[in-house]
Amino acid sequence: MEKADIGLIGLAVMGQNLVLNINDHGFKVAVYNRTTSKIDEFLKGPANNTAITGAYSIAELIAALKPPRVIMLMVKAGEVVDKFIEQLVPHLEPGDIIIDGGNSNYTDTNRRVEELAKKSLSFLGTGISGGEEGARNGPSIMPGGNPQAWQTVKPILQAIAAKVDGEPCCQWVGENGAGHYVKMVHNGIEYGDMQLISEAYQLMREGLGLSVDKLQSIFAEWNQGVLDSYLIEITSNILGVKDTNGAPQLDKILDTAGQKGTGKWTGIDALDLGIPLTLISEAVFARCLSARKEERIKAAQVFTANKATFKGNTEDAIAAIHDVLYASKIISYAQGYMLMREAAKEYGWKLNYGDIALMWRGGCIIRSKFLGNIKQAFEKNPELENLLLDDFFATEIKQAEAGWRKAVTMAIELGIPTPAFSSALAFYDGIRRERLPANLLQAQRDYFGAHTYERVDKPRGEFFHTDWTGHGGKVSSTTYEV
16 A cells, blocks of 8 residues: 555544644645544544544554655644654654644754654644634744754745745744744734734723624724734634624623743743733733733622713724734734844744744734735845834834824723733834833932942943942852843
């Protein structure tokens, strides 16, 4: 029997749809699942009348593959990945390749690349975005790890990836955990986008008192312009779905958000690298706050909601909310790219920021028209330090600023929480100010802890200490940079 081009372990929703996608593109696939009954269900169901074959043990799976053997793991991140690697290694030969297509932490991928290299095996940590639909019809794929292994699997991964203007949304990201790092940032931006859209929804529904049907038409209209994106599109679709009694289905959903940790990882790494990833961090915390439902119910009984009502022009307010959503989205991506740039310096990666935007333009959850502008910005200036310094984005921010401020002010007056909108505006006002009050902060640190400070009239890197009380002394604390 002809041997398979690739083996895949893990027949959950993503795994099954990727297998069908790979098969559609002319590659032969062998599959294995820990619960072997799922193999039969898959082969008799979605994979019926295909060339896909099943294997009922790890050894059988490896034997079904042509060398160099390529095995893709679509399993839960963490310990499960390590357990499968342990099972695979005894059956593999030098040059064989393991691909982790799950949402693994990039630090785990760094470790696995190094450990498997010592065994002459190749490991690829590959971020995949697009959900069930993307996996079946073309996801965004972000491969990193062993560059030699990439050359072997490139024809398969680029064939199954989404295409934009004929270009596959799958390009080499970088060595070690770079692929999973970029996927982590992607997921953080996804958290931000979803929170921003939710704040716009609440501001219009509760603040302006608009009906769900009106909101559905607004989001549908917004999806035809600069906000054109998958998440805006599905928001419009969600708003149009009715429950069995004719009420909006959305109103039947409990307001407690879940999360799987990638947004949190993004925030933690931003803190480690000293990057002000304020919007995505607020989006994570907003989910945390939503989960405290019982506590919020009690607080609502103690602190009555703001009874202020909107009294302005509704159409002007809708336009301002459009602008706050657009401007905040620009800030979110600017912060995400700041984090990737700092990570590239810290971890020695050579990230192509234009290619990353291209990979996100199709197939993935954050796909949008907007990403084409990001790709153009980095094509024009590959060393662009901050998206806000690109002419296009600087112009867009300036044009949206008045509406941005109006919408945030309106939310404050109406007592509607907009943590992501507000943090985006605070970041913008901070990044564009030549002087911030950190001089006072440094004076305070030096006063109580002798932490020293730099002077505006001396070269950077020279540190000074003042005896603020007159009886302190001349010994200063150590100084470090974040």
